[in-house]
Amino acid sequence: MPRINNSAKDIIRLEAERFLAEYGFTSPPLPPDEALAARKLEVTPLSLDDLLIRANLLPEEQMKIQAMLDINERSITFRQGLPLQKQSWGKLHEIGHEFLPWHRELFYYCPLLWLPADIQTQLEVEADMFAAETFFFGSKFNEYAGEGEFGLNTAKILADTIYGTSYHATFAHFVEQSEVPCCLVIWKPLEISKDGAQQIQLKLHYYLPSRNFKGHITHGMTIKDEDLIGLLTDYSIGAVKHKIKVNGYRGKTQLLDAESFSNSYNIFTLIFQPK
Numbered sequence: 001m002p003r004i005n006n007s008a009k010d011i012i013r014l015e016a017e018r019f020l021a022e023y024g025f026t027s028p029p030l031p032p033d034e035a036l037a038a039r040k041l042e043v044t045p046l047s048l049d050d051l052l053i054r055a056n057l058l059p060e061e062q063m064k065i066q067a068m069l070d071i072n073e074r075s076i077t078f079r080q081g082l083p084l085q086k087q088s089w090g091k092l093h094e095i096g097h098e099f100l101p102w103h104r105e106l107f108y109y110c111p112l113l114w115l116p117a118d119i120q121t122q123l124e125v126e127a128d129m130f131a132a133e134t135f136f137f138g139s140k141f142n143e144y145a146g147e148g149e150f151g152l153n154t155a156k157i158l159a160d161t162i163y164g165t166s167y168h169a170t171f172a173h174f175v176e177q178s179e180v181p182c183c184l185v186i187w188k189p190l191e192i193s194k195d196g197a198q199q200i201q202l203k204l205h206y207y208l209p210s211r212n213f214k215g216h217i218t219h220g221m222t223i224k225d226e227d228l229i230g231l232l233t234d235y236s237i238g239a240v241k242h243k244i245k246v247n248g249y250r251g252k253t254q255l256l257d258a259e260s261f262s263n264s265y266n267i268f269t270l271i272f273q274p275k
């Protein structure tokens with residue numbers, strides 16, 4: 001992922017706050033359809049899948065695209081069967097392309113796909129950042145987040161009762177905005193067969209360090225932790241505190257404080273860096 005420097009982040013936050021103020025969105029949750037209507041954008045009944053087939057793109061290029069904005073027609077077309085929360089996110093992401101002045105100017109003349117790959121990636125990250133800053137109401141987020149104890153249970157309350165956003169998006173924003181040195185790790189259960197028996201392990205799906213986190217997380221690692229795996233079926237209990245073994249530099253393992261929460265198909269682990 002390309003690094004976005006802090007001044008670009010600040011500018012996108014200011015643009016998101018300008019958007020919210022201009023259209024009278026004063027407190028969360030932000031209704032994506034009202035946000036679209038505010039910019040006079042419409043979702044077309046077409047399927048992006050059909051359009052992509054006609055555009056002659058490589059399958060891996062097609063995979064990356066979930067929605068497409070036609071800035072002149074003021075329309076957005078989604079892929080078929082996109083889950084509701086992804087569609088909601090996609091709406092604000094596309095509004096980002098339409099609202100951020102430097103995106104809008106570019107897209108009037110040139111579709112995203114014609115741009116060099118690194119610029120495409122940069123613009124995509126910026127549009128996602130705009131989506132996050134609008135959904136989470138810019139600098140107001142830290143006020144809401146600061147009301148509870150730092151951890152996944154507070155982040156879960158924000159998602160469930162204030163923002164109506166996905167756990168993935170809310171937890172990521174929670175960690176990204178925090179001063180606490182910690183790292184959010186998302187695990188996927190992985191079924192393997194060993195000595196003729198089926199076993200479940202957890203494979204690292206992705207991780208997101210807070211800006212002060214100095215630890216080391218190994219890409220693609222798997223762990224076999226019965227207590228964590230148990231959360232997949234007993235997921236109603238909220239986040240539980242535990243210790244986790246993490247490989248440090250030069251193969252040294254460390255036992256760190258952590259807490260985990262499962263939404264039944266992923267496990268989210270927040271790992272705290274020792275003081």
Ligand SMILES: [Zn+2]
Nearest residue numbers: 093097124127
């Ligand atoms: Zn985009």
